[in-house]
Amino acid sequence: MVRRLLLCLLALSSVCWAQPVLVTAELNPRSIGIGDRAVLTVNVEGPGSVSIQTPYAEKASITRGGQTSKTSWINGSMSSSQSFHFHVFPTDTGTLTLGPLTVEVDGVPYQTEALNLEVVAQGTNPASTRPNPYHRRTLSFDPWDSNPVKEPVKIRTTVSANSIYQHQPVLYTLTFLNSVRMRGDTRYDAINPPGFLKLEMPQEASGEEYVDGVAYGKTEISTAFFPLSPGEVELPSTMVRAYPLFLIGPKTLYTEAHHLEVKPLPTRGRPEGFGGAVGQFTFDAHLDNWRGRVGDPIKLVCSIEGNGHADLITDFPLPKLPGFRVYQTQSEGKTWAEDGQVRCSKEFSTVIIPESAGEKVISGIRFVYFDPEKEAFEVLKADDMKIRVLPGSPGSEPSAAATASEDEAQEEVLVPAEEPRPGASLYFRSRGFQGLQLLPLLAWLALVAVPWTVTRWKQRPRKEPRRNFKRELGQAQSYSELSRTARTAVDKLLGGSGWRLKELPEELAQKGFSEAQGRELAQLLEELDRASFSPAGQGPDLAALREKLLPLLQNLREAGSP
Amino acid sequence: MKRLAILLVFLTTLGAGAEPFSEGLEAYQAQAYARAAESFRIQVGETPRDAAAHFNLGLCYFHLEDWGRARASWETAWVLAPHWSAPGNALSQLNDQIRDGRREMAGRRNSAHWLSLGQWVALAALGWWLAMAGVILRYRKPSNAAQGMLWVGVVLLVAGCLGSLTRYLEPPRAVVVASKVFLKNGPGNEFTDSLSLYSGHLVKVRDREGSWVEVVVRGQVQGWLRSGQLKEIPNY
Numbered sequence A: 001m002v003r004r005l006l007l008c009l010l011a012l013s014s015v016c017w018a019q020p021v022l023v024t025a026e027l028n029p030r031s032i033g034i035g036d037r038a039v040l041t042v043n044v045e046g047p048g049s050v051s052i053q054t055p056y057a058e059k060a061s062i063t064r065g066g067q068t069s070k071t072s073w074i075n076g077s078m079s080s081s082q083s084f085h086f087h088v089f090p091t092d093t094g095t096l097t098l099g100p101l102t103v104e105v106d107g108v109p110y111q112t113e114a115l116n117l118e119v120v121a122q123g124t125n126p127a128s129t130r131p132n133p134y135h136r137r138t139l140s141f142d143p144w145d146s147n148p149v150k151e152p153v154k155i156r157t158t159v160s161a162n163s164i165y166q167h168q169p170v171l172y173t174l175t176f177l178n179s180v181r182m183r184g185d186t187r188y189d190a191i192n193p194p195g196f197l198k199l200e201m202p203q204e205a206s207g208e209e210y211v212d213g214v215a216y217g218k219t220e221i222s223t224a225f226f227p228l229s230p231g232e233v234e235l236p237s238t239m240v241r242a243y244p245l246f247l248i249g250p251k252t253l254y255t256e257a258h259h260l261e262v263k264p265l266p267t268r269g270r271p272e273g274f275g276g277a278v279g280q281f282t283f284d285a286h287l288d289n290w291r292g293r294v295g296d297p298i299k300l301v302c303s304i305e306g307n308g309h310a311d312l313i314t315d316f317p318l319p320k321l322p323g324f325r326v327y328q329t330q331s332e333g334k335t336w337a338e339d340g341q342v343r344c345s346k347e348f349s350t351v352i353i354p355e356s357a358g359e360k361v362i363s364g365i366r367f368v369y370f371d372p373e374k375e376a377f378e379v380l381k382a383d384d385m386k387i388r389v390l391p392g393s394p395g396s397e398p399s400a401a402a403t404a405s406e407d408e409a410q411e412e413v414l415v416p417a418e419e420p421r422p423g424a425s426l427y428f429r430s431r432g433f434q435g436l437q438l439l440p441l442l443a444w445l446a447l448v449a450v451p452w453t454v455t456r457w458k459q460r461p462r463k464e465p466r467r468n469f470k471r472e473l474g475q476a477q478s479y480s481e482l483s484r485t486a487r488t489a490v491d492k493l494l495g496g497s498g499w500r501l502k503e504l505p506e507e508l509a510q511k512g513f514s515e516a517q518g519r520e521l522a523q524l525l526e527e528l529d530r531a532s533f534s535p536a537g538q539g540p541d542l543a544a545l546r547e548k549l550l551p552l553l554q555n556l557r558e559a560g561s562p
Numbered sequence B: 001m002k003r004l005a006i007l008l009v010f011l012t013t014l015g016a017g018a019e020p021f022s023e024g025l026e027a028y029q030a031q032a033y034a035r036a037a038e039s040f041r042i043q044v045g046e047t048p049r050d051a052a053a054h055f056n057l058g059l060c061y062f063h064l065e066d067w068g069r070a071r072a073s074w075e076t077a078w079v080l081a082p083h084w085s086a087p088g089n090a091l092s093q094l095n096d097q098i099r100d101g102r103r104e105m106a107g108r109r110n111s112a113h114w115l116s117l118g119q120w121v122a123l124a125a126l127g128w129w130l131a132m133a134g135v136i137l138r139y140r141k142p143s144n145a146a147q148g149m150l151w152v153g154v155v156l157l158v159a160g161c162l163g164s165l166t167r168y169l170e171p172p173r174a175v176v177v178a179s180k181v182f183l184k185n186g187p188g189n190e191f192t193d194s195l196s197l198y199s200g201h202l203v204k205v206r207d208r209e210g211s212w213v214e215v216v217v218r219g220q221v222q223g224w225l226r227s228g229q230l231k232e233i234p235n236y
Helices: A002-016 A398-413 A431-436 A438-458 A471-475 A481-496 A504-510 A514-532 A542-560 B002-014 B018-027 B033-046 B051-063 B067-080 B085-096 B101-105 B117-140 B142-168
Strands: A023-026 A031-033 A038-045 A050-052 A062-073 A075-088 A094-098 A101-105 A106-111 A113-119 A153-159 A161-167 A172-179 A196-202 A203-211 A215-229 A231-235 A239-242 A253-256 A258-263 A274-278 A281-287 A292-293 A296-305 A325-328 A330-339 A340-355 A356-363 A366-371 A374-383 A385-390 B171-177 B180-185 B192-198 B203-209 B210-218 B221-226 B230-233
Touching: A023 A113, A038 A101, A050 A075, A062 A094, A062 B117, A075 A094, A075 A113, A101 A385, A153 A253, A153 A258, A153 B142, A161 B002, A172 A239, A172 A292, A196 A330, A231 A374, A239 A438, A281 A366, A281 A385, A296 A366, A374 B051, A438 B117, A471 A481, A471 A542, A481 A514, A481 A542, A514 A542, B018 B051, B033 B051, B051 B067, B051 B085, B067 B085, B067 B171, B180 B210, B180 B221, B192 B221, B203 B230
Parallel strands: A031 A113, A161 A258, A274 A366, A292 A385
Antiparallel strands: A023 A038, A038 A075, A050 A101, A062 A075, A094 A113, A101 A106, A153 A172, A172 A215, A196 A215, A203 A215, A231 A258, A239 A253, A281 A296, A296 A340, A325 A340, A330 A340, A356 A385, A366 A374, B171 B203, B171 B230, B180 B192, B203 B210, B210 B221
């Protein structure tokens, strides 16, 4: 059973792996300029181990790019393919022939067809007029490369204009160029100069740029600045920190500062009703209802769209509207970036309530803006708007129908407080409150710190008081008491009572006591032991023994002291 | 006789503190808003931490259509009594009165405004006492309850300190009370104009120089205004 299963699997695999090997090459594009790049792709379809050399051409620099492989199952059979990419940088004009290329698949050589590349004089990167001298794509940094790129990262900043009008946007672009791989995000401190409104452009543009024949990856970040007042202003310098792959630590670069002249908006010939809008705008005004009744609210909406900043379109005065009760204008605007341009829109809404019936015309609504390109004020006028106002309900006041519910709601909210309501007192500033917070600390001191300190003090290792042998020996009234006093002193020096009298001199000598005195002490102890068993009055003189013992014990103490 | 006179004087002065408030209420009920405002202004001068006096003063300003002062008074009442809903509800009435009112009124408060400064300090003090009690109990009678008390105390202490510091260090705010003002680029009339602001707009105060105040508008534009064009709101 197992054998049959294995045979089936083998047959199946052989069916699957029966895909023939096919090697092709393609070049894209087929015509480029000096300084540009073409990609040569060699496709190997079929299983097997592929060996391919980087092709060589006299009038081109060819570097190896990446490699991709793909495996897919179609109708139960597996197919695989591998692609090898090469970057071709021509160094001379004319027709460049690449190939035929030899590819080995499992040791079996295959050849591709030859491909022609047309090279013209001027490439799409005009900055590069010299051939790329490097034999390796400079976006991957090779530390052993004999011609390393001297400036692997560069930055530059540009402004769209150096002289602008107040409220006119200036586009500030930071361009970051890198010719080596980076090992982290590049960081920079966005500038935020005072006296400007700022709008960040949401998308970073990226691409490639050639500088002195070196290919750099390019990233651009743009910000629009709107100056709020005239004068000489500066967009300051800022710092950029980049982290090239093979560089220990960051590379710090500084942008240049840009000086701008902000011209004031002209006052001569300024039409009435100018509200600060600078740019190019469109204007529209409409009513949400062309018919209404007396007392019914109608919304008048004026919409402005353009390339300025919505926050700088501040004023929009309405003309007098006789026969209408006019409420406070509300505005809503937004500013955004679109295709690298600043766009804004703002809507001014005003609720108006007709106070009498009849045909009414709303006219004279206009929007004034300053066009910096024409350097002149422009006035946009809205078309006249007609409203047909029908009479309200009999006996109704103009404001009753529209604002009655609003007034009721307002009355519910705007009820005065009947009693004083003292706010929280600043009790925490009082000395009493601050002093009160010391109580837990005092309690901790009394209940924890002090007892702990006392306990530790009591448990500390105590130094034994210096013994007065003279007094002790003087108090001893018997041979055994004298012997006990001497033995205790010896125990302390030797660190215990396990010593023998015969070995006492040697043991005492190890502790720094002289051997002669040790023998003398041992003899005295022996004599004391014998004397303690002798009949009364027949032993040696106690005082004499005392006199002999005292200097020995004093020397013993000195021997034991550090 | 002398004693009677002294007693009479004492009795009359006893009720003196409540007079401006009740006078203001009477005037308000009679819709004499200007007179009511004057009475409440006197009351606010006498008891500056009376939230009700500030609130009523704001009502008077509202009826007098002085939106900036109304907002300043209601914001002050709300700072003094953060859990009182009346000032918050009243402020929403200004959405339609102040230019760009909805945007101005949005996002007024942060989490530190849940409690007044005094309440944050009280929380910190409570945490301090609990933490110290926990420390003492842990030493004297170690137990889970003591450990829990210590941790609760620490959390309350940290929260209270953070809240207090946030409220205390918050830059003071002010409301524009003039109908329309131009932000200046320096502390003087000789400086150029920047943004224009309207009555009821809220700014943050950064610095002062003489009669000029440096403010920040919408978190990004700095400029100067005269102190007379603003009414400051206390932080606590």
